[in-house]
Amino acid sequence: MLPVVVIAGRPNVGKSTLFNRLAGRRIALVADTPGVTRDRKQAEAKLRGRDVTLIDTAGLEEAAPETLAGRMRAGSASAVEQADLVLFVIDARAGVTPADAHFAQWLRRQGKPVLLVANKAEGRVANSAILDSYALGLGDPVGVSAEHGEGVADLMAEIADRLPPEEEAAEADDEEADRPLKMAIVGRPNAGKSTLLNRLLGEERMITGPEPGLTRDAVSVTLTDAQGRAVEIVDTAGLRRRARVEEALEKMSVGSAIHALKMAEVVVLTLDAVQGIQDQDLQIARLVEREGRACVVALNKWDAVADRNATRKAIMERLEDSLAQMKGIPVVTLSALTGAGVDRLLPAVRAAHEVWNTRVPTGELNRWFEHALEAHQPPLVNGRRLKLRYVTQAKARPPTFVVFGTRAEQTPEDYTRYLVNGLRGTFKLPGTPIRLQLRGTK
């Protein structure tokens, strides 16, 4: 995830000019789309070797509150919320105005690092205003001229210094690559989970796992897949232990699924293809969706299925009809008993894990967003059209996006679903729960 740098300040202080200066030519251009203001701007920029997402709040002040300071707050609140650093721009020629002072006061309470930028300071004409700006309590101002490019290189260095340390992010990525993928096998009693687990343990090289005779209490086993990468199968104890009492089964399958999938990144939902989909399967699938896990369906007992096409079709239709997020979910038909098809399971799990980890570049995301709004305008709510302005990916695992706009929080369910389906199709995110938050900018 790139650090987010937000440019805020009064209208006309030169935010957009500075944005263009910092972004260079890598600006995500914005078409004049209904529901999107022209001046929505977001770009990826490289500042002193650091990649950042730049957000320009210019033009976001048009919302209702009467005072200028109120409008500034309203317009930039949601952008500031996601910022790693806020550039608070003042006009060094105009000096510090009351609106600047109010905004600064509010900004200090947001608990975000702020860098004070005194713009229009070309030719050193504005020294007195720069001195005045210390009174804002936001530290040392950096004098620049966005229009003439003066001081911009220094500003970039100041920004880079204030970003969260890069090493941390890189280390986290390395750890990520070394860590075994965590998967859980869930499903109804008798779907074939234990058989599948034993088959996987038999076919793949086990790295760590229970000693023979101690299998009953093993919590997890780690094995290597065909690419030599580690896969940890979590919470296997419940699978190996055969329930003694029949009534306990019903409770166990959903109850233990919750535990297993909280520990897992990818869930293998094991279905008995002979029996078809039952309510309990859907219940478990719903849990996977709720917990935001990646999911692969293992369509088990395929050896015992007579009409394979019809069976597959019926099961997938039921699953997708009941659960919107299951669209395009990867399915592996296999037989845990004979071993047929089992070799395709771990590659599918790996692929699902990658989808779950997807980060969509900001530029691509915004291009998609423009087209999506163009193809289907945001609806009218209480007679007024919603203005959705920009979108950003807040995190991965699962992919989570935030759309900002005036009254965005009032976006009806079906339009939200339209956007989620668009994200899923455009960025190839099948079978992973997608989170979409809509945040109002006032």
Ligand code: GDP
């Ligand atoms: P925003 O509305 O805050 O985004 O401000 P703009 O980027 O639209 O700039 C407002 C006005 O200030 C424009 O006329 C710019 O040309 C001008 N401007 C921007 N930066 C500078 C600067 O460094 N020096 C001077 N003299 N004018 C500038």
Ligand code: GDP
């Ligand atoms: P669990 O309760 O989900 O752990 O299910 P088990 O692994 O204990 O399997 C339940 C029953 O289904 C057992 O009798 C298995 O032999 C049988 N079974 C498991 N996998 C398959 C399969 O691929 N094909 C067939 N025909 N039977 C299977």
